[in-house]
Amino acid sequence: MTASAEVHKGLEGVIADTTSTSLVDGEAGALYYRGYPIESLVNYRFAEVMHLVVFGDLPDPRRLNEVEDYLWHAGRLPAEVAATLRVLARNGAHPMVTLQAIAPILALEPPAQRLGRTDEEEEGLLVAARIPAALALINAALEDHPEPAYPVSRRYGERYLQLLTGKLPSAEAVEAFEVMQVLQLDHGFNASTFTARVVTSTLAPPASALAAAMGALYGPLHGAADQGALEMAMEVGEPQHARAFVTQCLATGRKVLGMGHREYRVVDPRAKILKAMAERSATEFTNRRLLNTLSAVEAAFVEQTSAKRRALRANMEFYKGVLCLSLGIAKEYFTATFAASRAFGWLAHIVEQRQDNRIIRPAALYVGPAPREPGARQKVG
Ligand SMILES: CC(C)(COP(=O)(O)OP(=O)(O)OC[C@H]1O[C@@H](n2cnc3c(N)ncnc32)[C@H](O)[C@@H]1OP(=O)(O)O)[C@@H](O)C(=O)NCCC(=O)NCCS
Known part of the structure; x- marks a missing residue:
């Protein structure tokens, strides 16, 4: 690479690939998921819009039932995974640090029920579905509270708030929470999504890509x-x-x-x-x-x-x-709550990347010393 090559610092304006999950219209200030404006999608349940982002269409009532039932079953942590998480969480790190560390482990011991069209998609869905229960456990460990029982509600937002706050939320709180989670689902090639795509492009498993994306989200210039x-x-x-x-x-x-x-x-x-x-x-x-x-x-x-x-x-x-x-969500859980929603968006990009993959490997303009020899090595000691 010659010194005259143009460097696109921060990759601004670089079109790295195509996507059909979301359109960010920066000039107009508009955001669409699979063609639908977010202003319309906030009238749908989180599970419906999650289905739209991951599977490409809004589910009919029967399919929505199936999705909510899957999220409930898959979202329950197996005993071994919970035990590992408990040990990690007791270290007292920020919930995002613990969540990133546990993310690949969340894919272990899958339930019999499936939703994904492929094993990779299933792995990603499982990790994303288990984030709410994982956060409840982290919270209990950090606050020295008893761990909450797994809620009976099949409604994603109701279950999430109950897990994190320990209280049954009002219908208005569930609506508001799900609107927020709908808004956080996907957003073009943002830093964490791009991270997930870079990791996926090496054919690493979805759980590894999700863990890496969580690391990117935790930066204060992004999700934090x-x-x-x-x-x-x-x-x-x-x-x-x-x-x-x-x-x-x-x-x-x-x-x-x-x-x-x-x-x-x-x-x-x-x-x-x-x-x-x-x-x-x-x-x-x-x-x-x-x-x-x-x-x-x-x-x-x-x-x-x-x-x-x-x-x-x-x-x-x-x-x-x-x-x-x-809504009763403490500030240390804001970014993790963001991750709980965006994980499904990351998954949609992981699937897209895998469908037409080429390893992501940009070039660098070298500005270090010109090639040289170290000379004779002096004797040590
Ligand atoms: C989001 C963000 C990372 C985008 O970065 P970017 O596209 O590289 O933006 P730039 O650094 O080119 O911004 C243009 C100018 O505005 C300044 N700027 C941008 N956001 C700023 C902010 N939040 N506070 C102070 N200055 C800011 C930059 O320093 C730069 O100034 P300069 O022209 O004097 O060098 C950046 O705006 C930022 O750091 N915001 C705060 C973090 C944040 O809210 N992140 C969440 C994003 S959803």
Whole structure:
């Protein structure tokens, strides 16, 4: 490779492959799964939209029953897997660290019931289905709580919230949670999805690709911006401190988490929906103050970055935390909750990658020393 070769830092604008799972229209601020706009899909259950993303179509009522029944059965952790997870979780690491470590193990001891069209798809579905119960177990170990019994509900959102909060959620909370999970399902070639595709391109098993994708999601420039944005709002404290906070961030090169996006030039369409939901849900004083603080940070950030080479607006992570808190999800579980949904999106990409695979192996422009010899080696000792 010659020194005149063009380097696409961050692979911006590089079209690495085709996909038919989701379309991100950054100029218009629109997102479609398999052709359907997210604004329509939020009226469906999570299991229905998951089916759309993974299998390509919305299920009829009979198939939906089958999907929900599968997720319930597959989602229960086998005793050996649970025992391994317990040991890991007691180390006290962040739930995302433990989840990434356990992910390949979650594929062991599959139940008799299947949903996947191939063994690879089945492996991915199994890992994704088991994430909610895995998180409940991690939570119990970290908080020293008794482990919750596996809930009887076949509804994904109801089961998830019950596992994580230990309480039976209201119908409104289940609806809101599933809308959030629908919005987190898939998003083009984002960093974690691309990671899953890179790993898959080596023909590594789906569970390994999912574990690697979780590692990418845990970065604060990607999925962990959700916890980061909420912690930032806590640090700012009051809306009147927002302007000075943003000024200082921009002066020192600190990223305001939850702001900016590689693709969107306008507000992220998911952020619009989540902000409205966060507003409706934040009835309690602390959450309302966090929401008002975030709103003030957004306004100051937009104003102070208006001269940047491209418009920077709120992304999905910015207001999500307030909604999660209102649903009883602690901030350490925001990114893991994101992973619980996105795992199905990763799987759709794993399947797509396997259908028309070529190993992903870009080139690098070498800028190190010119070829040379080390010379005579001096005697050691
Ligand atoms: C999402 C993100 C990683 C995209 O990165 P990117 O496409 O490489 O964006 P760029 O770095 O080219 O951004 C353009 C400019 O805006 C600045 N910028 C972008 N997002 C910023 C943010 N959140 N806070 C402060 N400055 C930001 C960049 O520093 C850059 O400034 P420059 O032109 O002076 O060099 C980036 O916007 C970011 O770090 N956001 C915060 C993390 C986050 O919310 N991630 C979740 C994404 S869904």
